[in-house]
Amino acid sequence: MRIKVLALSLIGCCSAMAWAQQKEPTKPAETEVYEPVPPKVRVNEKGIPSDAIVLFDGSNLDAWMSGRDGDAAQWTLNADGSMTVKDKAGDIRTRQEFGSVQLHIEWKSPAEVQRKGQNRGNSGIFLQDRYEVQVLDNNNNDTYVNGQVGSIYKQAIPLAMASKPSGEWNTYDIIYHAPVFGKLGEVIQKGSLTVIHNGVLIQDHFELLGTTEYIGWPKNKPHGKGAIRLQDHRDNSRVSYRNIWVRELE
Structure with missing residues (x-):
């Protein structure tokens, strides 16, 4: 029974x-x-679940390394508990690798507006080092909609544009389910992304077509766990991040 x-x-x-x-x-x-x-999970006064892995709390960059050569991350650590992309220092990635996760991350573009289109406040959050949720200052700044803020880059247009004014903090809460590959490398189950931007659902269990490519079609090469990567767009974007934690879903 x-x-x-x-x-x-x-x-x-x-x-x-x-x-x-x-x-x-x-x-x-x-x-x-x-x-x-179900296991009991408590949430502390900072909103962090007791089973979360804190990737950045403002005190150091120990959980991160250079995406270029694996050395220490070179982004700027700020007195307010945030970090800012250091222009041309390259992407940074987590030392720990992950599969399916719940990710909380906060970001802001600079208050002083410079440039336009894809060159204004551009960064990105890559799950498993391959699948990008776009970070961009789209306030009074149009661009291609499958590359605007909150898009799954070049794959999924967001359901809404929910950004705060330039210079204010935004929150992404992301649920990511990793793809499953078969013995021959075939996709058995597609990966998926759900994104909540400042409390607004903007990606609703979107099934990934493959990697988020700048040029070309999505690719589906088999892989295991991967790092979470934050992008240096190399245009002096000056995007900042804070309060990053993750819960493993496997």
Whole structure:
């Protein structure tokens, strides 16, 4: 009975036909499941869950390294607990690699507006070093919509543009499910991204077409866990980040 009841809890995995073939429950207990019991997670005064891995709290860049050569990250550490892209220092990436995650990250473009289009406040957040959620100052600054703020770069136009004014802090809460590959390298299950920007849903479980390429079509080369990477767009973008934490979903 326990096995049967547990199966009933997995409704998302069962077809309508399979349900039609089962006897209708006649007692409440027949559809009640008592295990596995979810672990308890507490959220502290800073909004960080107790099972989160803190990647940046403003004190140091120890969790990060240069994406160019693996040396210490060279971005600028600020007195307000943030870090800012150091122009032409290159991308930075986490020392730890991840699969599926819940990622919280805050960012802001500079208050002083310079340049336009893709050269204004441009950075990016890469999941598994391959799949980019775009960071860009789009305030009164039009660009191609599959490359605007909150886009899955060159793949998914955001459902809304929810940016704060230039110079104010934005929040991304990202749910990322890594793709699954078969023994022959084929995609068994596509990766997906959900993005909430300042409390607004802007990407709703978008299934990735593959890597987010600047030029060319998405690629689907098999891979395992990968780093979270933050982009230096090399245009003196002066984008800043703070309060970065992640929860592993595997």
